[in-house]
Amino acid sequence: MRMSKMVGRRLKEDPKDAVTVSHKFLLRGGYIRPVSTGVFSMLPIAKRINDKIENIIREEMNNIDGQEVLMPVVLPAELWEESGRYKSVGPELLRFQNRNGSDMLLAMTHEEAVVHLLRSEISSYKQLPAMVYQVQTKYRDEARARGGLIRVREFTMKDAYSCHESQENLEEYYLQAHEAYVKIFDRLGMNNVLSIESDAGMMGGKVSHEFMAICDCGEDTIITNSDYTYKANSEVATANWIYNTDEEVIPLEKVHTPDAKTIEEVADFLNISQEHTAKAVFYVTDEEQLVLAVIRGDIEVNEAKLKNVILNANLNFANDEQIRAIGCEPGYASPLDIDFEKVTVVFDNSVAKSINLVAGANEADYHYKNFNFSRDVKVDTDKYIVADIATVREGDLCPITNTPLQITRGIEVGNIFQLGTKYSEAMNFNILDNNGKAKPVIMGCYGIGVGRAMASIIEQNNDNYGPIWPITVAPWEVHLCALNPKKAEVKEASESLYNQLQELDLEVLFDDRGEKPGFMFNDADLIGIPFRVVVSPKSIANNSVEFKRRGEKNGDLVPVEQIAQKVAEAIKAEYAKF
């Protein structure tokens, strides 16, 4: 490719709207252009990278016996009504009508479509296991798209669906899929991707893993110990919290605590540590049901965990009015003196196990000292819940190794789920087993966001000047620069080299524009091709050219007659690393 003819310009300055590194470089380098919030066009450079990412994924999917298919993006609502998701999924599913007034949708995932496809093709256990996958557009009407390609509304995803006769067979295949994913991210040059167990969310199913590309701009919070033997999404992470279980239980005592509403004020006023307090946090569900979370004063409630415990997906903080309506005093609310009929009470383990905590007295300006859960909560155990609803903090102790936990951020670039029979049962996807008995197919599904992977690769491979593409996904393998191509000797040598490199089947981007060196080199850095060859009047006078690696400051002079071979070898050696 000649740069003089390449569509897509590079920008000198950072676009004001871009914040993350990948977003800045994707815009500045002429990779993508925004069309609408979370909707982008890809220019030729990005398209080439995109295709390479897709092809690596295809190869690994084929290696685990995947068969590529293609399903539509526009689906009839009836299909999603079969699974129940037409109603259960919120406004992130884009619904519309066609000219006949039929309800249609833009697929945000393809379980329904794949079951529709396979249920008429697969009817015997002899045809299993089977896996089909596609690389297809998805549309999700995200509440908030952000960060360039990191979180978008329209995107390309590789989604794979496997079918099995037994749970054991699914589990066996699931491990293979996990292996394939590890290989894929290795080959994409993402050197820091963690697979962590996750919550299955709306997909249903039991076991699932998220593949997290570790980087500061990631949206997900991941809790790990130092050797990664423990790793979990913050939504499910737990810790080995230390509770004061050794103290002598002493009698309740009501104390005057004027104007001490917050935990900090109470602890300061009574001159105790926050670990010796219990706080009461009120939530309200969409159905107006009050929920009281009681947790040790120094620990924050983890709303994701709380939602799982009470089996309700929508929680908001309750206001003072709502709290008073059930007879509590905001700021001084207490698990004592509370009407357990009117409010769902969830005690965190920290409160259930600690001794002699300070808790509210349900009366303005008063607290109780020496609250003890086992002694003071006198209602039947079925009136409340004790669970882990605590947010893990940096430095809390690992539940496995007891070493301090760390908090890191990650981008979810892929996930794998053991779906089970959720869709096959709902949509009547059955096979006959070897006894001639009909049973639902057991399924797994496996996704990777292609554009998100591209952004993540940049997040993990860049310097101040631009991305540093791994050879496996680089838009071209070598960047040839002709410095001052008006000089006949430079033009001749660079054109000849361009031909030689192409004859060696190398992918060459040829900067034939005759720009100033600095201009050209900055563009080259933004395009981030791993190898660069510069032909200049000076070097050619010595019958040599400069050969440099992206990311290294200085290159080597190489005799002109050796350079093509040397480039080919370097590229080959580079591929061998993946």
Add this chain to the structure above:
RNA sequence: CGGGGUAUAGCGCAGUCUGGCUAGCGCAUUUGGUUUGGGACCAAAGGGUCGCAGGUUCGAAUCCUGCUACCCCGACCA
């Protein structure tokens, strides 16, 4: 959906508070010339519904009202 911010040439911005001549600057683009190892120089040129709609005024990028789009934080997220 809540909070904050922005909208003037392809990109980055000034001008808006305090209304006033023909709307400006840098980069980019075109032409001619000089230049060529980390974003050159000289000369000339093209490029604008000042986000949209309405209003106030002799006069609106600037003041008023309504709307829209985009970005950031939060909520949400197979």
